[in-house]
Amino acid sequence: MLWASYEQISVIFQDMRACWNAVDDLKALLRKLTMQPANDLISLPLIFFILALSGAAFFIHSSLTGPLAHLPGPLYTKFTGVVQFISIFRGKRHVYLTSLHAVYGPTVRINPREISVVDSESVKQVFRTFLKPVFYENLTAEPTPSVFTTTDPVYHAKLRKLLAGAMSESSLKSLQPVVQSKVDLLMSGLKKERDAKGYMDLYKWNHFYATDVIAELAFGQSFETLEEGEYVKDIQAMVPYNILRVTVTGRPHKETKDWPIWPFTAMEKINVRLLEHAQNALNRYRHHLAQSDDPRPNFFDKIMGEKGHEAAITEDELVSNAKLYLVAGTDTLALPLTYLFYALLESPRVRARLLQDIKLARLSQQPTNDQLRAITYLDYVIDESLRLYPPIVGPLPRVVPEGGRVLGNCFVPQGITASPFTYLLQRNPDIFPDPETWNPDRWESSTKEMKEAMWPFGGGSRICMGRFLARMEMRMAVVAFLRTFETAEVAYGVESFAPKDMEVVDTILGKPAAEKLLVR
Secondary structure, rough: OOOOOHHHHHHHHHHHHHHHHHHHHHHHHHHHHOOOOOHHHHHHHHHHHHHHHHHHHHHHHHOOOOOOOOOOOOHHHHHHHHHHHHHHHOOOOHHHHHHHHHHOOEEEEEOOOOOEEEEEEHHHHHHHHEOHHHHHHHOOOOOOOOOOOOOHHHHHHHHHHHHHHHHHHHHHHHHHHHHHHHHHHHHHHHHHHEEEEEEEEHHHHHHHHHHHHHHHHOOOOOOOEEEEEEEHHHHHHHHHHHHHHEEEEEEEEOHHOOOOOOOOHHHHHHHHHHHHHHHHHHHHHHHHHHHOOOOOHHHOOOOOOOOHHHHOOHHHEEEEEEEEHHHHHHHHHHHHHHHHHHHHHOOOOHHHHHHHHHHHHOOOOOOOOHHHOOOOHHHHHHHHHHOOOOOEEOOEEEEEOOOOEOOEEEEEEOEEEEEEEEHHHOOOOOOOOOOOOHHHHHHOOOOOHHHHOOOOOOOOHHOOOOHHHHHHHHHHHHHHHHHHOOOOOOOHHHOOOOOHHEEEEEOEEEEOOOOOOEEE
């Protein structure tokens, strides 16, 4: 909420009701003393004045003496989070939070009930031991909370146990043929677009690539975005619409889905289409399982209750998590991959060294993930891109446990929202010298502090399940691109494309401002 928490508002209304009762008592006393009825027309403005004054006084007092009043931060954040809200609406929250930490240090109050933390020890403590707040369940637009949105640690552990194995590091070998087929289609699509137009849009094609990989692995079939050159735009729109909805209202989807104004109408249409897409894809896969003696595997085939397997989750749980994969598995790969290509094309030295290492490796036309992992500098390039351009730019909030905790030398009471701002931690100059420079060479002499400051996929028990798959997808796409387009360069000037178009916009995810990367 913008001005105060639900608890504060409830207390304010209780205080105002007490004031109202006191005014009624005062009117009764006046009647007894004067034996005359109080003049309601005269007393009504007085009543509202007293109520307003009382409410304002209580609000100011509770804000100035509230649980976070002693923490560093701008004075206005004791009363409101409206400045942060404006920065979210403008896609500049990461810039706003960076400016606050520059002035107030590693632990900053950003609204009356929330802090932002950027020191490595605090971030580690929050991710490893704090639980998710109700904010995540308010994001749930599916029939049930997913493995990402649930706040129940027991339920999360159950879902993760069922789902994580299919994307574990040990499972990558079985996933590689699907990824390779999509890499081949990606290179083919890029060639066709460059031949037809003289340039290609890597932002667009990276989304095609990510969408088709997750679709085939999750649903056993491609959405054919790479073959057809079309993109499921709803996937791109879902996250920013949903974040905006929750930020503005602080309410769960079931309470806002029927509100007849934008963005609620737009988001509900998108949500319905994506749920139908997930359900239809699952149904088609069920039909495929029934008809085939050698069915294509997918992430859910062992828990769907088909082919003699007992259903491990309900249909609603299956659809909810299938939709999550569809949405979360696209931008979290496509965005960092886009920025990796951009940084690589803008750094001839790094590009030349990586290309030399690829040639020295004497790879086959379709190299394995293990062969690509042996190219150490390739992983340095990926690490540096994830440091400077992580998929998650916005903070990932958690709730301070019972008894409170000390974060960055500040005691934070229980129930307060603590949000690790890892985007800034990964730019800490004490850990990463010259932090705004994209320099993969820094990882040749990486320190323990550097590794502990990296959280591109979150952390703790809620760390992204798809992180190993994402790194494999990045390795394969980068190597294929450099071998196919050795002389590619950023197409500045085409369609007025300029460096400012690659500035990061914070929608929780980090997107290029122009949502394109033109290369010739």
